[in-house]
Amino acid sequence: MAEPPDPGPGGPDPSAGHRVDLLVRDFDLGTLVAVRHEVEQCSERHGLSGLALYRFIVAVNEITTNAVRHGGGTGRLRLWRTDGRICCEVTDRGPGMPASSADHRPVPPESSGGRGLWLARHGVRRFTVRTGTGGTSVTLEAI
Amino acid sequence: MDAVSVNTVPGGALHVVLRGEIDFTNSAWVRKVICDAVAEQRPPAVRVEMAEVAFLDSSGIGMLVDVMRAAGEADAAFRVEHPTSRVYDQLRTAGLLAAFGLP
Numbered sequence: 001m002a003e004p005p006d007p008g009p010g011g012p013d014p015s016a017g018h019r020v021d022l023l024v025r026d027f028d029l030g031t032l033v034a035v036r037h038e039v040e041q042c043s044e045r046h047g048l049s050g051l052a053l054y055r056f057i058v059a060v061n062e063i064t065t066n067a068v069r070h071g072g073g074t075g076r077l078r079l080w081r082t083d084g085r086i087c088c089e090v091t092d093r094g095p096g097m098p099a100s101s102a103d104h105r106p107v108p109p110e111s112s113g114g115r116g117l118w119l120a121r122h123g124v125r126r127f128t129v130r131t132g133t134g135g136t137s138v139t140l141e142a143i
Numbered sequence: 144m145d146a147v148s149v150n151t152v153p154g155g156a157l158h159v160v161l162r163g164e165i166d167f168t169n170s171a172w173v174r175k176v177i178c179d180a181v182a183e184q185r186p187p188a189v190r191v192e193m194a195e196v197a198f199l200d201s202s203g204i205g206m207l208v209d210v211m212r213a214a215g216e217a218d219a220a221f222r223v224e225h226p227t228s229r230v231y232d233q234l235r236t237a238g239l240l241a242a243f244g245l246p
Contacts, residue, residue, distance in 0.1 A: 033168055054229040061200050065167045109242040112208045116201040122236045 022046060022086075023079040029068050036061050039079055043086050048142055055123030056142040060088050062116040063138045067092035071136055085125075086142040093135040101129075147173045149180045156188040157181060157219070159210075162195040165203035174206040178213045189214040194225040204237055211242060 023042050027035045040057045048056060060077070067075030071094030078089045104121070107114045121127045126141035146169055150158045159177055181189060189210065207223065214221040222244035226234060234240055 029168070033164070033166065036166075051229055051232060055232075057198070058200065058233060061166065065200065065202070069167070106238050109239055110208065110212065112205040112212070113201075115204055115237055119201055119204075119233065119236060 019080050019082045021078065021080045023077070025077045026074065027064055027068070027077060028074045032061075032064055032068055035064065035077060039077070039088065042079055043142065046081050046086055047084075048086055052143045056086065056088075056140070059120040059123040059127075059140050060090070062120040063090040063140065066116060067094065067136070070094060070097075087139060088142075089137060089139045091135060091137045096133050097129065097131040097136050101131075147176050149177060151184060151186065155184075155186050156190060157184060157186040158190050158192065160192045160195070164198040165196060165206065166198065166200040167202045170200075170202040170206040173203075174209050177206075177210050181210070181213045181217050181219065185217050186219050188220040188222070191221075191223045192225060193223055193230060194227070196226065196230055199230050199233060201237075204234070204239065207243065208239070 023038060025031070025035045025038065036057060039060055040053070043053055043056060064075060064077060067073075067090055071092030075090055075092040078091075080087055101117055104118075107118060120138075120140070123143075124140045125143045126139070128139040130137045144162055146161060146163050146165060148160045148162075150160070152158045157177075157180055159180075161173070165173060177189075177191075191207065191210065211221045223234070226245070231240075231245065234243060234245065240246070
């Protein structure tokens with residue numbers, strides 16, 4: 001899938017509340033890492049850096065990995081910029097997140113799993129989940 | 144360069160060096176390499192060098208917790224050393240600094 005063209009001068013002005021699409025990718029286990037690298041490069045090109053960039057990439061990666069592991073094995077990622085902020089939506093067609101995923105308590109240190117959503121939620125400004133039997137959609141807004 | 148190498152240092156401690164990106168696609172293999180070495184060598188201490196780790200995800204963190212538990216079962220001390228400031232921030236968010244022997 002080709003990257004949407006950069007609107008360039010005269011294109012939509014992100015400061016005016018327009019959404020500028022940066023990247024759309026379908027992914028599965030085989031492309032998880034490559035898509036993460038693309039999201040990182042694209043986000044960096046559009047102004048994210050340092051700890052904010054790292055936390056965002058960690059968060060996006062947790063959600064794409066969840067889609068591969070628990071959401072039917074594949075998903076679609078969209079990255080865009082709006083009002084100067086970088087946002088990402090990850091959608092899958094899996095069975096939906098279990099109710100326990102709404103539990104926001106920290107994971108005890110001796111537990112080997114269960115930290116993905118905690119890390120994702122704590123790495124971004126806004127974290128929105130829509131989930132049901134037809135799939136899950138998570139939207140992340142970078143700090 | 145492999146994502147993990149394991150060496151025994153004078154005194155018998157196991158010195159684990161992690162590199163690059165540790166994520167869902169390689170963390171199970173990394174866990175096996177380290178836990179096998181702990182089980183075989185029964186070292187008095189396990190030190191995990193993290194300076195060259197550029198990216199870590201929750202399955203990589205889970206792998207470190209499993210190594211910590213394997214070290215505990217072998218009565219070995221466990222410590223994570225020299226994470227980058229980004230990975231340090233992540234381990235703080237995960238609530239693991241004290242468990243991993245980090246200040």
